[in-house]
Amino acid sequence: MAISVAARLAARRALEPLPLLEGDQDDGTLNKTLLGYVWRRPGKGWLLLVGLGLTGTALLTVAVVITVAKGIGMWGNNIPVAWAFGIINFVWWIGIGHAGTLISAILLLFQQKWRTSINRFAEAMTLFAVLQAALFPVLHTGRPWFAIYWLFPYPSTNRIWPQFKSPLMWDVFAVSTYFITSLLFWYLGLIPDLAALRDSSSKRWMRRVYGIMSFGWRGSARHWHHYKIAYLLLAGLATPLVLSVHTIVSYDFAVSIVPGWHETIFPPYFVAGAVFSGFAMVMTLMVPARRFLRLKHVVTPRHLEAMCKIMLTTSLIVGYGYLMEHFISWYSGNAADFYQYANRRGILHGPFKSAAQDPYIPIFWLMVFCNVVVPSIFWTKWGRTNVYVMWFASILINVGMWCERFVIVVISLHRDYLPSSWTIYKPTWVDLSLLFGTICFFSTLFLLFLKFLPAVAVQEVKELRHELDTEHERHELPEFSQEAIHPMELEVGEEDEQEEKLR
Amino acid sequence: MKRLVLAEFASPEPMVEAARKLRESGRQGLDAYSPYPVHGIDEALKLPRSKVPLMALVAGLTGAAGGYVLQWWTNAVDYLINVANRPAHAWPTNIPVTFESGVLLCALSLFFGTLFYFFRLPRPYHPVFESEEFRSASLDKFWVSAELKEGEDGQDLVRTLRDLGARRVTQVAEET
Amino acid sequence: MPSLKLPIVQAHGDERAQWRSLEERRRGIAAEGEFPPGAAEVGTTSRREFVQLLGATVAFAGTAGCFKIPGEQILPYTRQPEEIVPGRPLHYATSMTLGGRATGLLVTAHEGRPTKVEGNPEHPSSLGATGLFEQASILQLYDPNRAAVLQQNGRPRSWREFLAVQHDRALALRRKDGGAGLRFLLEPGTSPLVADLRARIRTLFPNARFRSYSAVSNDGVARGAQLAFGTVLDTQFDLSKARVIACLEADPLHPWPGSIPAMRAWADKREPGPEMNRLYAVECALSVTGMNSDHRLRIRPSQLAPIALALAAKVGSGQGLLAPLTPVAAKVRLDEKQQRFVDVLAADLRAAGRAGVVIAGPRTSPLVQALAHAINTALASEAARHRKSALHDPDDGAAGLRELATEIRSGTVDTLVVTAVNPVHTAPYDLNLATAFDAVPNSIYRGLYEDETSKRCAWFVPATHPLEEWGDARAHDGTVTFVQPLLQPLLNGITEAQILSAFLGEGDKSPYAMLREYWRSARNDADAAWEKWISDGFIAGTATAPESPQVRMEAVAAAALAARFEVPAGALELNVVPDYRLYDGRFANDVWLQETPDPVTKLTWGNAALMSPATARQLGVDTRDVIDIGLHGPPVHAPVLVIPGHADGAVTVSLGYGRGGAEQNAGGIGFDVAPLRRVDAPWGGSGLTVTKLGRRQPLAITQEHWSMEARDPALDMDLHDFEGRGRERIEDARAPVATMHTPWDYSKVQYKWGMAIDLSRCTGCSACMVACQSENNIPVVGKGNVEKSREMHWLRLDRYFSGSEDDPRAIAQPMLCVHCETAPCEYVCPVNATVHSDEGLNEMVYNRCIGTRYCSNNCPYKVRRFNYFNYTYDVTDLEKLRMNPDVTVRSRGVMEKCTYCVQRIERARIDSRVQERPIAEKEVQTACQQACPSRAIVFGNLHDKQHEVTKKHADERHYYVLNDLGTRPRTAYLARVRNPNPKLT
């Protein structure tokens, strides 16, 4: 029997990917929409948010000063829980900082076209996240004024060197390398757009500023010639780097002998968790940003959906990690290990009654809920296309990933080998303001970035549009360019609501 | 003092075409400018293969080697200490730092090398900037520049460019 | 520049003479020969010391980096005392008296500054060991809160003014009525010198009265002896003669004054085998002795007498001396469990015969005491030794106070001299002593601190610390012991003898002169032997001869018959005990003791109402709930602490807290139990009322978790088990663990340091903790930080319970850095701050540490401590004198941990190499080892095959904690083996 045209169209519609760019764009419109807002006067909402951000940053400063002036005693840390918020926040931020490089590097290598509209954005987020993370390793030491330079191998008058068997030394190299590389990668991509800003600005002094920032870039073919390769190589470099960084962070735990830390599964599961939280953070920031910067035509539902899929995948990996830890702890028959995980889950504690009374059990289950249950909503097309859903989900995932680090760091330590030293950890106000403060500092930097730099890699989008033109991709599915607008119309309500939130 | 003729094109293809024609006509000191890398311009201008990968490779290997030697020398040679009964020179523990230092040096070379050596930047002033219209080169238009020889007035060059489809042709001179 | 006068420098007049004589007679390890002069720096502060403290107070202490070393000065002597070599410590013999019993000490001094207390190996009540109190006394010496000013109603007065005033007044009293208005309330004492002074005062003032009082009285002993023997005798127990030991509310395994020999003797017979002794404990609150007992019966206090009676009857079983008790015992009703316990114990005692002994606690009722005496006599026990008590006054607890109070109220007392420690605070509330003291026109109080009592007295005289005074006393066995000062009174202290002499009109006579004169008159060999006595610290062979008195059986039986045992059913009982750390509160300002966890409850900085889990459930309270407890008097607020093994239906509280004196550290810590005590029932009673206040209060407990959770760090097994399955457990716990790394070769080095800790010997008394704190300048972190579990003790005592919550099996385990050969802490340190020495020590280099705390995370034993704050920034100049100059004072933000007392190793190493000889076996002792009363800790060179530590490392009981982690510790533990009675298991 014959299949109706409508049905065939519907079927194709379901299979065809959503468009990467919406509306009929050319370089001119792209310049207007992607660079234009830099010249617009800052809105009230923006000012308000920056204000809040700065207040939080002030709080952060206070917390840091107090910590350095009085000592780590201002935190809740104790023996055996000698690491707590400091390290949790460090790992959390570093993890978040993984999405940027991943998107821009790995997706570039895989030639995923959809990366172009979000990579700049994600890279900036990476930088600012790593900046937060970088605060903690030094701050959490007892004597930061020494840590700041004793951790580097320089010839000192006492002839003593750092100890390279320590994962902390690996951390020092990994984090600093990661930060520097991401910064350079980001800036290299930014240069042509800075030139574009220089040339599109009306004020001469502004043109001067951007002129200097762009090092006098003039888009010469001889430059593009090297530029393409250099950019590609940096991407190729950043890919193993991004994997190495969280692997090394996971060594901080995996290399130790603490039950709950000494896990061979850590490196992959940490990297997956990092990507997971990173994408969640990109999502959290992107959903409102694309609305207020009017970027919907370049950051389309297709991008959002792709991110949802990645989050779903990584959440599955993470979930598998959780499962394995608990399984192995039982399978290995190691009492300390078994107790460790029984004490986390609070159920199936075998002979250890006391394991069921741990005050931290809810945090473990919150983690499971946020990182395993919540993301499974992305199995549905609805979940992947409804911005409300993905936005709230992404926020919950950020919470969940923080909990994961709490579970690993604090819960493992407070129930280690000798029960005689077991104790409970309670954070102090300094701990909390450090967490809150870094979040504010992060958002402040991000808002400034959104205001003064192009949030989308303009030159790459132009290039993409050009490619699409030449490939006549758009001509293949004229009717879908209409259909594809659909999900955006659904959002109208949400936009107003979000605008409300900011006013 | 250096003099240039600048020609603006609306889209990449005619620019590439014009560039090729000029080169084939044996003109020296050619260059093209575009907001994003344009396909085909490289061979149009017959640009030699880029040395960037070589530089990156050398830098990366140097970094890695340096990183490894540093660890080995400091912990196993210069001040050998019994740390937890582990071998003083334990190569597996040296892998992370070796890798990271390799990446670091490679990245630094890629950024600063290309910027300062291959691009000869920073260069806030360049003759092309003498023309206000040239601003479009980083936004949405595509330019070709050709250097004028001593005493050449360049009228014919202007004409050829117009014939090649340039929407706008100007002549700039390097300020001294 | 902080600078304190060095006594030697400012010495003058006959004081100088004393110092000379004393120094010539110093005993000790200082190198022999003629000493040319050297120098000491900045007053008593030695160079090392001074720079350290400077470092500690300067911000960024311990910088090797950015800051220049600040300027320093050196103050050499003007005339150098011969024997002082700057930088070399000297050791003086002296002693410390508690409850009238002197413990011989050897005190280390750097440039005239006492820094460490050790036991005097030759002294009978020390045997080289010390308890918590002796160890902590050094801190008290330098306590900035100590009183320094002699005052009359708050106005400063000079000693000579005091003498003048009192002399005139005394004369008046004497003329009036032979001093009928003169009363003395002294600390229980055994000093021959004081005895002589008292006698002379009596001759001058025939109607004056002397009494002595101490809150921790042994009144039971005196009354019991009176009942049993018809005369007051003091009983000691030589446990080396005992195979079966029954403790009735007795606690001989904690270093109370005079009980160190008992601990040693008991421990010596804990080697598994036929000769192994067996310990039964019958008690209310779980005590140190109870934790170490092979069998323990928990009872309410009121049940002790019936059980003792039943036991006596059972041991006698109708024949011999104890026969008269059989009919009396018929009225005793015991539950089935108690009955069984008593039967088995009685049988065991009878079987043991002369090797059996029953020890009744010093505060048990006279009847229990008498019954114990009766049993011991019936068994012809060789362990019980009766001697004439050396105390000046009968130890009758608060009875003397009551008489005094009535006398005062009747207005007969004009002058009251108080040298007893703080009676106003410790006296039972029904005496209302405070108001009584107010009524005395001329009251004089001599004390270390301006405390509750000084507020109530017209005159206050600052007391000398034992390390500041000349004097004498008697050891637990009567041996004459000398007290020799290590420095002149830092704070113008006055000795008890000086106060008494004031009433003899002898004017300002130096304590040394008094002592010298007395002994010259007392013994004709004094001049010849004096130097030896002082340098030995005691007169050998002056122990009181034991007596073998007859038990007046009929009196005992009559008392037993008269005794009423039944207690209203369900009535809650109170049990008051002296505190394991503060004694009666006299050490309340000693932060070392405040922060030392209670050996049983692990509670620091305060006391609590201890009760069993069952009782807590019944009262609907839990640990940290605040309750009101009252016993026929005003209630007191007390936090609950649920402790397994406590008797049901009873609550235990300890003395010494809730202080309101001028002592900053003691103020507001814990609650005062005086309102719960009455003169006729000072140690509790039944009818305790408890009301829950619905409030909670933080408790600074250092160990919250009781169970070992299947990790078995402390192996604890019964004898039969040890011969069977237990042995496998031990062998598993020492089996070599496979490793990828070729073990480091230590065979080349001369010394391979190691330690062995015998859990069978360790009673958990915690003396080692204080010794370690004193030796290694370990800071005190305070209540708040202990609540956050940031205590700094390098050596802690873990206490685990196993078995049932009601009748648990308890074990204490000293836990300190075990110096793993493959130390997990080392490979995670990014800056090489903790590494291995060529001799296998796990070194901690403070000045390299940046405080990542990674090492602590990776230490499976959790023995590493972190300076979360700068704990030494507010140390006063006075306290700085206490610091051990051989150990760095750690700055904020660095890790620290047990170093095996490496400073002692290095000192010995350098000495031995300068003298071109190897280090001798006993030359290096760790502080904990030296202090341990039961010799549970041994340290030494594992290369030395003859060394005790090497033997212990080969012992069949030795194992390594968490062996399966493959850390290869240098500290071996010896499994605890108990010797339960098969009939009871």
Next chain:
Amino acid sequence: MSALFKPWTNTAFRLVLFGLALLFAGGLIAGPMIYVRSPLYTQQQDPIDQPVQFDHRHHVGDEGIDCRYCHASVEKSNFAGIPSTAVCLNCHSQIWNKSPKLAPVRESFFSDRPIVWNKVNKLPHFVYFNHSIHVKQGVGCVTCHGRIDQMAQVEKWAPLTMGWCLDCHRNPERYLRPREEVTSMTFTPGGEKEQLALGERLKEEYRVATRQSCTTCHR
């Protein structure tokens, strides 16, 4: 309307970048490292005033008094010892007993108040140095304190950094001398080679076992 920047800005821009790079490398890395090695930081050759103008040139050089006469505990203790006032007066009660230079000494002796000297060789509080063992093993005074006999006013001669200590602890043979020559200011075995030969011999003879374990000096 001319270009945004003038040609000279190219050069200027590059110079600025170069300057910044230099500032970072020099100011943050090289600078401090040079500083801590310089006498400015190590306090070598810092003049240190003393309450009494004691001239070692005269006492050691001219009179040839042995170091140990005043620094008496050097062979027994970690601390070499500063002479007590009485020691000064052993001689100066006879000679120069009227000299105004020695007024503070006499004042100290009769008032029984110590003379306050200023320390020259200071070590951080976490470093434990012991004179007796070094003297015993044949390390000369001059090796660490320099030619005291040529110093009018004693000054810190060696940097006393850990690296400096390690130099000797790693190869003592370069510095050892016979025990009887320890206090000699002028002893020399000859050249480099002789010193090594002598050092090796003495190392055997004195059983010198220098240690590099941390707790040797840090406790």
